[in-house]
Amino acid sequence: MFAAFCLTGCSIRQTAVNQMADALAKSGDTFARDDDPELIKAAAPFSLKLMESLLADVPEHEGLLSATAGGFTQYAFAFVQQEADELExxxxxxAQAMRLRAKHLYLRARDYGLRGLDVRHHGFGAALNQDPARAVAQATxxxxxxxxxTAAAWSAAISLAKDDPALIGxxxxxxALIDRAxxxxxxxxxxxxxxxxxxYEMARNGGAGDPAERSRRHFERAVTLSGGQxxxxxxxxxxxxPLQRQQPAEFRRLLEQARAIDPDAQPSTRLANLVAQRRARWLLGRMDELFLNP
Structure with a gap:
C-alpha cells in the first residue's frame, strides 16, 4: 500500500509539473501583449529560470523547450544587446561586458533549440555538425x-563573436536552419x-545576385505578411x-514609418513593436554619427 501511495504521489506531482510546463510554454503570449517593456525586462529572468527548473523534470517537453529558446533569444536582444548598443x-x-552576456544568453537559447530538434529528430544535433544540409532535410x-x-540565437551569438573563429565557423x-525554415x-x-x-542576406556568402536586392525582397514580403503592422x-x-549604402533620407523615412505604427492596433505584437520603435528612435538620434552627410 505504501508503494502504491508513493507511486500515486509521484504521478500527481508529474501531472502538476506537466500542467505548469504547458502553461509556461504559452506565457509568451501574455508577455507579447504587454505595454510596459521595463516590466517585462524585470519579470522575464524569473520566468526563464522557472522554465529551466521545470525542464530539469520534463527535459523533453517540446513546448517548453521552444518557449525557453525563444524567451532567452528575445530577452538577450531586447534588454541586453540593445542596452549595450545604447551604452557604448x-x-x-x-557595453562590451553586456555584449558578452548577450552572447552567452544567445548560446543558451541555441542549446535549448537544438535540444528541441533532438527531441523531435533523434541525433539531429550530431547530424547538423556532420552535414547541415542533410540534417535539416528531415525537418518538417x-x-x-x-x-x-535556433538559427536566430546562433546567428546573433556569431555576430557578437568576431574573436571566436570556432563560433564563426x-x-x-x-x-541551413533558416533556409529550411x-x-x-x-x-x-x-x-x-x-x-x-x-x-542576413547582406552578410550571406555565395548568394546569387545583389545582396541589397535580396534584402529588399525579404523586406517587402515581411511587410506584406505582417500587414504593415x-x-x-x-x-x-x-x-x-540604407545605412550601409549611406542613404540618409531613405534611412530616416523607414525609421519614421516604424515609429508611426500604432502598437495598440495589434495587441499580440505590442511588445515587439515597442522594442523595435525604441531602436528606431535610438538610430534616428545617432544619424550625425552614422552618416557623413545626414
Whole structure:
C-alpha cells in the first residue's frame, strides 16, 4: 500500500509539473501583449529560470523547450544587446561586458533549440555538425519554430563573436536552419523569417545576385505578411541597406514609418513593436554619427 501511495504521489506531482510546463510554454503570449517593456525586462529572468527548473523534470517537453529558446533569444536582444548598443558611447567597457552576456544568453537559447530538434529528430544535433544540409532535410513544417529560434540565437551569438573563429565557423549551420525554415513555411509568424533574412542576406556568402536586392525582397514580403503592422522589418531594412549604402533620407523615412505604427492596433505584437520603435528612435538620434552627410 505504501508503494502504491508513493507511486500515486509521484504521478500527481508529474501531472502538476506537466500542467505548469504547458502553461509556461504559452506565457509568451501574455508577455507579447504587454505595454510596459521595463516590466517585462524585470519579470522575464524569473520566468526563464522557472522554465529551466521545470525542464530539469520534463527535459523533453517540446513546448517548453521552444518557449525557453525563444524567451532567452528575445530577452538577450531586447534588454541586453540593445542596452549595450545604447551604452557604448558613454561606457565602452560596460557595453562590451553586456555584449558578452548577450552572447552567452544567445548560446543558451541555441542549446535549448537544438535540444528541441533532438527531441523531435533523434541525433539531429550530431547530424547538423556532420552535414547541415542533410540534417535539416528531415525537418518538417512543425519544426519551424525550433529552426527559427535556433538559427536566430546562433546567428546573433556569431555576430557578437568576431574573436571566436570556432563560433564563426558555425555559420553554414545557421544558414541551413533558416533556409529550411523558410522553405517549409515562409509565412510563419507573420513574416518573421523574412524579417530575419533582411539583414542576413547582406552578410550571406555565395548568394546569387545583389545582396541589397535580396534584402529588399525579404523586406517587402515581411511587410506584406505582417500587414504593415510590424516595426521590425522597417528597422532591419534601414540598418541593412540604407545605412550601409549611406542613404540618409531613405534611412530616416523607414525609421519614421516604424515609429508611426500604432502598437495598440495589434495587441499580440505590442511588445515587439515597442522594442523595435525604441531602436528606431535610438538610430534616428545617432544619424550625425552614422552618416557623413545626414
Amino acid at each position: 558611447d558613454t561606457d565602452l567597457a560596460a 513544417k512543425e519544426d519551424v519554430p525550433f529552426l527559427y529560434w 558555425d555559420l553554414p549551420k545557421t544558414e 523558410a522553405a517549409l513555411d515562409e509565412a510563419w509568424d507573420a513574416g518573421t523569417l523574412h524579417t530575419f533574412l533582411i539583414s 510590424m516595426a521590425a522589418p522597417y528597422v532591419s531594412y534601414a540598418e541593412a541597406v
